[in-house]
Amino acid sequence: MEHTTLKIEGMTCQHCVHAVQNRLAKMPGVKVGEVKIGSAVIERDPAVATIDAIAEAIADEGYTLST
Numbered sequence: 001m002e003h004t005t006l007k008i009e010g011m012t013c014q015h016c017v018h019a020v021q022n023r024l025a026k027m028p029g030v031k032v033g034e035v036k037i038g039s040a041v042i043e044r045d046p047a048v049a050t051i052d053a054i055a056e057a058i059a060d061e062g063y064t065l066s067t
């Protein structure tokens, strides 16, 4: 598992925090840590949960993964 801090644009409130948290929690190979407005700390299996897949999931919820 790889420790990864995601920077996420478009999050403004606790609703956003929960949306991101729930979406990431559904992803195979992802263990969700602390999620705050603008960022999420996760542990991920890089072979299963690629950054591209995570970016797509975040985009599904209406937010943008920034690098």
Ligand SMILES: [Cu+2]
Pocket (backbone or CB within 6 Å): 011, 012, 013, 014, 015, 016, 017
């Ligand atoms: Cu919100």
